[in-house]
Amino acid sequence: MRRRWIWAMVWGLVLLPWSYPAQGTTLKPLGMHQISIIGATSLIPLTKRFLPEWERRHPGVVVSVTAGGSWAGILAVAEGQADIGMADLAPLPKRALRLDSYPAGRLAVAFIANSDDGVKNLSRSQLVQVLQGRIHNWQTLGGHDKPVIVVSRPMSSGARAMLDRLVPAPGLSADAIIQLSNGAVLKTVRETPGAIGYVEWRPGMGGVTMLGIDHQVFDTSRLAAWPYYTQPTFYVAPGASSLVKQLAEMLSRSPYKAEFGIYRAQGIPR
Amino acid sequence: MKPVTGRPRGDHLLYRVVWLGALLLLMLGFAIAAILVWGTVKFVIDHGLNPSLLGTIYQPTHDQFGLLPFIAGSLVVTMIAIVVALPLALSVAVTVIATLPRQMQMIRQILSGLVAIPSVVFGWWGLSLLVPSIRWISGRPGFSLLAGGLVLAIMILPTLSLLSINALDRVSVRWVEGSLALGATPDQTLGRLILSVSRIPLLEASILAVGRALGETMAVQMVIGGRVLLPHGLLSPGATLTTQLLTDISLLPPGIPGHYVLDFMALLLLVAMYGMVVLVERTRRWSL
Amino acid sequence: MRGQTWHRLALVGAVLVFTLFIAMIGDLVWQSLGVLSWHFLWSPPSEMGHGGIGPELLNTLVMVGIAALISLPLGLAGAIFRVEYRGAPGFLKVFDRVRFTFLSLPTIVIGLLVYQWVVVELGWPLSIRSGIVALVVMNWPFVVNIGIEALSGVPDTSREASMALGATSSQTLMRIVFPSALPALIAGLGVSTARLLGESAALIFTAGINVAVHWSWSMPGETLAVHLWYLRTESLAPHANAEAAATGVVLLGLVALVLYLTQKIAHWLKPRDYSRKSA
Known part of the structure; x- marks a missing residue:
């Protein structure tokens, strides 16, 4: 009797996963076509948003998306470890120069400060000094008496690369707190008084002060006028299959780009 | 009961199989x-015996590999964890x-x-409660070695308590x-008999707890701040060997x-x- | 009574510890209440809010289940060899050092190694199967340990009695040692499975941090623990914090369920022992 119960429980545990009816998930056999995408965290929401419908139209294909930062994305494609790399990096590393690129447009880099800092506008040289860690208190800039805390991304990030070009030597403050993604930077700045950081802007980012630079306000309805941006791009190896190239092309023209703050660069017809 | 009709051949097979498993x-x-050794050798081949290894500047894309901040971070965080957790577990x-x-x-x-x-649950908790509390009390960012150490302290508490109970339980009631x-x-x-008799098992328990704290990644990464300079205080953000591995892969x-x-x-590690x-x-040999 | 100061202090400390854990779990449950529902358990996650953890739950169950099943025979073989056959003393020393070091190796190091071997060298995708490899590598020394402890718990007199009756060593193992060690073994396996359920560092770079529409072995396999980390640190979805808490509650529930069931089974198996008949 007892033994039968035990077996029932064991089988129950073994069979439980297979009976699990997760919505929208279909079971597929082995040996189907596999496409892997890796790269910038700022492009993952866009890719995740677009993929389900593409996957439904291509029932034989599984697409995996992995974060890792722009740097890892480009290198993984260059090394043949992934099919599509997502990156907003410039300048490109040497081994990425021969890759096919599918630019998606531009992504504004907004400078954000905690709402308690009491500063709404910085001049460009002030911004650079703050990011270099040379200004230690917001009082110096007419804000409240709060120590400046720089929040940054790791060096694998495209936004960080843009910033490294903006901030001359000795470069970004080594004292900075490092958060692994766009979202983590936003949350940290939102929750930490005295914090300043930078994010690739997308709708829904709130709860922080969007800093104006040189009296130019960060206006989300006129993103094209904002001078700080990255250029998110999908990279594919030249020898990739037409299916992979088609997916990269579709992703770069995805109708959901605006939902994630990607806008068309002026004067470029795409 | 059935009569036993086994043959040594089965024994031999069993021996082979489990021997293979152990091997x-x-x-x-x-x-x-x-x-890992081969990777280290390749590192030396690529970069020579890089003098920056013993330094404090970490910029791996620019040939600067100062690992001292992370080693210090790991040690400090682990020390905090064991110093806080041991009295509580006792x-x-x-x-x-x-x-x-x-x-x-x-x-x-x-x-x-x-x-x-x-461990991610401890990280969640550290991020929701510990980091804001430290920020509120100290006026610093809150992401800090202290936060990492405290999260680890709470994480190793159950293990350490359990091992301490086992250690103290071994002291004879008659004594x-x-x-x-x-x-x-x-x-x-308590002081002169129980704790003094069980100090070796307690030491062993502490070493095991230190091992667990030193190897933890996620819970620490969520609260430590990831700053790559040598920490200048418990309230300064920092990084450990494990969290920097996660960031740099x-x-x-x-x-x-x-x-x-x-x-x-x-x-x-x-x-x-x-x-x-x-x-x-x-320590086991001492206790014999 | 005089001279109890330290005991009182200890009592305060103990009460503090238990309050801490009750507060922590209570806080987790409290914050999760807003989003925890059947819908949450079943539906796929969403970057735009009102997502769920359906695929993550499925991935966790499949990956942990299979990894536990694969590492069980591997670990048991090592344990049987260590306890029943032993080998030369020098071998024993090396074996024990290797297994203890392996056991305490940080899981991020295992993640790094599996990433280098399986993803980069073999070219497997970041997927459920790569994640299973990481979990097996992580779980193997743990199962060896559990096996050794369970088997050493069987008194040598049983083995000697069996051998004296003419049984071969394999018969002794299968009919005498194994059944008596089974309760301890099952309880230990419950602990190791609970440990796998909560693993995240070894999986981020082997199984990835997303889920796909089609389920397959090569699909990226975000698990509950990884999802909790992703939600709490990176996700910008509304209610991400509450969803993280809810994921934590589900994860804790799974861990508790596994521990409870395995302990129950271990408990049921115990009285079948001959010791009860003789008593």
Whole structure:
């Protein structure tokens, strides 16, 4: 009797996963076509948003998306470890120069400060000094008496690369707190008084002060006028299959780009 | 009962199979060490005996591999964890042994349940409560070595309490009764008899807890702040060997110059763990 | 009573510890209440809010289940060899050092190694199967340990009695040692499975941090623990914090369920022992 119960429980545990009816998930056999995408965290929401419908139209294909930062994305494609790399990096590393690129447009880099800092506008040289860690208190800039805390991304990030070009030597403050993604930077700045950081802007980012630079306000309805941006791009190896190239092309023209703050660069017809 | 009709041939097969299993584990263990050593050798080939290794500047894309900040971070965080957790775990153990001996079995079960709490849950809790509290009290960012250490302290508490209870439980009741009968107060009995007799098992428990704290990644990464400079205080953000590994696997994928510094960091952790295993072996020999 | 100061202090400390854990779990449950529902358990996650953890739950169950099943025979073989056959003393020393070091190796190091071997060298995708490899490597020494402890708990007199009756060593193992060690073994396996359920560091770079529409072995396999980390640190979805808490509650529930069931089974198996008949 007892033994039968035990077996029932064991089988129950073994069979439980297979009976699990997760919505929208279909079971597929082995040996189907596999496409892997890796790269910038700022492009993952866009890719995740677009993929389900593409996957439904291509029932034989599984697409995996992995974060890792722009740097890892480009290198993984260059090394043949992934099919599509997502990156907003410039300048490109040497081994990425021969890759096919599918630019998606531009992504504004907004400078954000905690709402308690009491500063709404910085001049460009002030911004650079703050990011270099040379200004230690917001009082110096007419804000409240709060120590400046720089929040940054790791060096694998495209936004960080843009910033490294903006901030001359000795470069970004080594004292900075490092958060692994766009979202983590936003949350940290939102929750930490005295914090300043930078994010690739997308709708829904709130709860922080969007800093104006040189009296130019960060206006989300006129993103094209904002001078700080990255250029998110999908990279594919030249020898990739037409299916992979088609997916990269579709992703770069995805109708959901605006939902994630990607806008068309002026004067470029795409 | 059926008569036994076995043949030694089955024995031989069984022996072969389990021998193979043991050998595979050994081979995997040695393979891990070998790969990390080989990675370190490649690091030396790529970058020479890089003098920056002993420095404090870490810019792996620019040939600067100062690992000192991370080693310091790991040590400090682990120290905080054990210094905070040990007295608390001893309190639990003493209370259970002296005050609640009848509930010992139940408390053991509760504690072994708590041991299984996933580390990300501790990280979640540190991020929701600990970091804001530290920020509120100190006026600093809150992401700090202290936060990392405290999260680890709470994480190793159940393990350490359980091991401490086991250690104290081994002290013979007769000795305790004898001590009390000779007129020693309960406190004197505790300090001069129970704790002093069980100091070696307690040391072993602490080493195991230190090993767990030193190897933890996620819970620490969520609250420590990831700053790559040498920390200048407990409230300063920092990084540990494990959290920096997590951050840099994506910056330095294989094939990139500088990737092998990751193997070197992993090797340091492996050597630290080996050291602790040998230390535990030693303490066991003392206790005999 | 005089001279109890330290005991009182200890009592305060113990109460503090238990309050801490109750507060922590209570806080987690409290914050999760807003989003925890059947819908949450079943539906796929969403970057735009009102997502769920359906695929993550499925991935966790499949990956942990299979990894536990694979590492069980591997670990048991090592344990049987260590306890029943032993080998030369020098071998024993090396074996024990390797297994203890392996056991305490940080899981991020295992993640790094599996990433280098399986993803980069073999070219497997970041997927459920790569994640299973990481979990097996992580779980193997743990199962060896559990096996050794369970088997050493069987008194040598049983083995000697069996051998004296003319049984071969394999018969002794299968009919005498194994059944008596089974309760301890099952309880230990419960603990190791609970440990796998909560693993995240070894999986981020081997199984990835997303889920796909089609389920397959090569699909990226975000697990509950990884999802909790992703939600709490990176996700910008509304209610991400509450969803993280809810994921934590589900994870804790799974861990508790596994521990409870395995302990129950271990308990049921115990009285079948001959010791009860003789008593």
